[in-house]
Amino acid sequence: MAHQILQYMLSGLSTGAIYSLIGIGFAIIYNSTGIINFAQGEFVMLGGMLTYVFLALFDFPLPAAMGLAVVLTTAVGVVFERLAIRPLRNATPLSLVIITIGGSILIRGIAMLQFGKDTHAIPAFSSNEPLTLAGATVLPQHLWILGITLCIIAVNRFFFFHTINGKAMRACSHNRRAASLVGIGVKRMVLISFAISSAMGSVAGIITAPLTMTSYDVGIMLGLKGFCAAIIGGMSSGIGTVFGGLLLGVLESLGAGLISSGYKDAIAFIILLLILFIRPQGLFRKAETERV
Amino acid sequence: MLKGNKNLVTYGMLSGIVMLAPLFFAGGYLLNVLVFVGINTLLAVALNLLLGFAGQISLGHAAFFGLGAYISGVSTATYGVNPWAAMLLAAVAVGLVAFAIGFPILKLKGHYLAMATLGFGIIVYIVFNETVDLTGGPSGLSGIPSFTVADFSFDSDMKNYYLIWGITLVAIVLSANLVNSRIGRALRSIHSSEVAARVMGVNVRLLKVQIFTLSAVLSSIAGSLYAHTMTFISPTSFGFNFSVELLTMVVIGGLGSILGPLLGAGLLTLLPEFLRTFQDYDIIVYGLLLVLMTMYLPGGLASGFTAMCARIRSRFSREVVKNAQG
Numbered sequence: 257m258a259h260q261i262l263q264y265m266l267s268g269l270s271t272g273a274i275y276s277l278i279g280i281g282f283a284i285i286y287n288s289t290g291i292i293n294f295a296q297g298e299f300v301m302l303g304g305m306l307t308y309v310f311l312a313l314f315d316f317p318l319p320a321a322m323g324l325a326v327v328l329t330t331a332v333g334v335v336f337e338r339l340a341i342r343p344l345r346n347a348t349p350l351s352l353v354i355i356t357i358g359g360s361i362l363i364r365g366i367a368m369l370q371f372g373k374d375t376h377a378i379p380a381f382s383s384n385e386p387l388t389l390a391g392a393t394v395l396p397q398h399l400w401i402l403g404i405t406l407c408i409i410a411v412n413r414f415f416f417f418h419t420i421n422g423k424a425m426r427a428c429s430h431n432r433r434a435a436s437l438v439g440i441g442v443k444r445m446v447l448i449s450f451a452i453s454s455a456m457g458s459v460a461g462i463i464t465a466p467l468t469m470t471s472y473d474v475g476i477m478l479g480l481k482g483f484c485a486a487i488i489g490g491m492s493s494g495i496g497t498v499f500g501g502l503l504l505g506v507l508e509s510l511g512a513g514l515i516s517s518g519y520k521d522a523i524a525f526i527i528l529l530l531i532l533f534i535r536p537q538g539l540f541r542k543a544e545t546e547r548v
Numbered sequence: 549m550l551k552g553n554k555n556l557v558t559y560g561m562l563s564g565i566v567m568l569a570p571l572f573f574a575g576g577y578l579l580n581v582l583v584f585v586g587i588n589t590l591l592a593v594a595l596n597l598l599l600g601f602a603g604q605i606s607l608g609h610a611a612f613f614g615l616g617a618y619i620s621g622v623s624t625a626t627y628g629v630n631p632w633a634a635m636l637l638a639a640v641a642v643g644l645v646a647f648a649i650g651f652p653i654l655k656l657k658g659h660y661l662a663m664a665t666l667g668f669g670i671i672v673y674i675v676f677n678e679t680v681d682l683t684g685g686p687s688g689l690s691g692i693p694s695f696t697v698a699d700f701s702f703d704s705d706m707k708n709y710y711l712i713w714g715i716t717l718v719a720i721v722l723s724a725n726l727v728n729s730r731i732g733r734a735l736r737s738i739h740s741s742e743v744a745a746r747v748m749g750v751n752v753r754l755l756k757v758q759i760f761t762l763s764a765v766l767s768s769i770a771g772s773l774y775a776h777t778m779t780f781i782s783p784t785s786f787g788f789n790f791s792v793e794l795l796t797m798v799v800i801g802g803l804g805s806i807l808g809p810l811l812g813a814g815l816l817t818l819l820p821e822f823l824r825t826f827q828d829y830d831i832i833v834y835g836l837l838l839v840l841m842t843m844y845l846p847g848g849l850a851s852g853f854t855a856m857c858a859r860i861r862s863r864f865s866r867e868v869v870k871n872a873q874g
Contacts, residue, residue, distance in 0.1 A: 286659075291659075292659035292662070292663070340839055340843070343843060344843060347842075349657075349658035350605055350658070351846060353605060353658070353659060353662050354795065354799055354838055355838070355839055355843065357607075357795070357838065358796075358836070358837075358839035359835070359839055361792065361831060361832075361834055361835030362832060362835030364831070364835075365832035365834075365835055366832060368831070369832070476788065480663075480666070480670070483663060487660075516678075518678040519674060519678060521670065521674055522670070522671045522678075525667035525668075525670050525671050526671065528664070528667045529664060529667050529668065529671075532652075532656055532660055532663070532664045532667075533653075533655075536655075536656060536660060
């Protein structure tokens with residue numbers, strides 16, 4: 257029993273790491289624009305699918321295929337911001353929600369037509385031999401996921417706290433008008449935030465694809481769970497969301513293992529609803545009063 | 549007074565068109581499609597009350613539609629309840645559910661509200677799939693009886709057409725009345741500013757939950773109508789995609805317009821039928837329509853239609869003036 261629980265927790269941690277990456281992508285865009293980008297999950301899907309396409313159809317080596325997939329997904333993120341988000345500066349939250357939903361349907365639809373409806377796998381980054389850890393088995397890909405996620409979070413932290421663009425983006429998230437008054441190009445920061453979060457989303461999609469397979473419609477669920485992670489973390493683009501993602505991953509994995517695997521996805525959304533009802537500001541943040 | 553008369557004429561014409569339409573397509577495939585236009589219009593009217601007037605988004609309305617359909621379906625097909633009683637039962641049950649979850653859910657705003665309703669929708673969808681003993685799971689529930697009155701059975705498209713459109717037209721007129729009443733004005737004040745509405749003495753919290761409940765009950769009735777017309781239901785009809793489709797209908801038709809839901813539901817239900825050759829492209833068309841309409845025609849088809857009429861009228865009057873001068 258103890259072994260089993262350890263096993264569930266380990267696999268939960270690796271799915272949780274994926275949710276964290278996606279959640280941070282949500283948070284970065286939210287903090288710089290106030291938009292919840294419902295198309296975030298589609299970037300995740302594009303990462304996995306494009307890697308598969310470059311591998312299978314063009315015979316690229318794995319690292320090249322992954323690199324190209326990240327670059328192309330980032331380009332999609334930038335184009336999406338340019339065409340759909342930037343022209344609407346004074347839109348209400350409602351129309352922004354609707355636009356990003358429309359964008360995600362569009363991206364998903366194009367992916368379906370281009371790549372078909374089949375589910376694909378991409379090969380694991382190294383061997384498929386399971387390792388044993390205190391009685392639980394771990395696939396090398398799980399370690400890849402945890403390692404890459406840690407790296408990205410570290411780079412992310414460095415970017416936001418030690419580079420001029422990162423600091424400028426943090427300034428925008430506190431107060432856009434004040435930021436523009438001290439000479440920060442707010443529009444450029446919004447563009448950069450879309451670029452970063454689409455790149456992070458695509459990486460999340462790539463590193464999870466060898467374990468969970470990929471198809472044109474994986475983005476919906478992964479995106480929503482990433483959003484859960486960000487909500488638990490109080491929409492922080494840092495450690496709060498990482499913790500939220502890991503918590504969600506572990507709870508979901510334990511629930512699926514010990515209660516019922518059919519309700520695995522429902523568990524995530526019940527957690528989401530509970531958090532929204534009880535602590536909408538996230539687990540780690542003080543409540544803010546709304547300005548009128 | 550004049551406005552009232554004008555509305556009366558509009559509704560009279562609308563009812564006339566709706567009632568006469570089947571004569572042209574009697575028994576054909578198109579009649580079957582028009583039955584669905586009726587159900588979707590009812591759903592769009594319901595969502596429009598919430599989204600268009602009170603300004604509260606819901607990405608989980610397919611869940612209420614599905615709950616109505618499944619409560620109706622299970623209670624009639626498995627337990628032999630009379631379809632009309634089942635429809636009432638479903639409406640009451642869904643109303644209670646909506647009222648109960650309305651208080652915590654509608655405390656949320658904007659994106660958070662969208663995500664919470666979406667989460668609710670997905671949970672309900674998963675329950676439809678997983679409770680196989682009750683709902684039949686992914687393979688669906690069949691053998692749902694049609695509506696009957698004494699010996700008369702609503703077993704053909706033609707009969708169901710009149711039943712469904714009758715209810716839908718009543719819902720349109722009732723929603724128009726509601727919106728032009730004191731409650732409707734209070735709803736629109738919530739849409740503009742909740743704080744201002746509260747200052748004016750509107751019980752914002754309760755009113756939002758009430759309109760959410762009304763919207764859910766109408767969706768549940770649409771679900772019952774769907775179940776007894778189709779006689780077969782499966783979870784795929786009530787998933788996230790359908791919630792988005794409903795949202796598209798309301799947005800495209802025109803948020804906060806009375807006839808908007810009819811235009812939106814009509815367009816989105818008929819379009820795929822005419823675009824048969826495009827097949828899979830319909831999802832892309834939805835996405836594009838959503839983005840482009842929100843960007844360039846935020847008032848939807850209804851406002852576009854009004855603006856077009858105004859433009860034609862002004863051009864016409866200008867020409868009249870020109871002719872008079874010439």
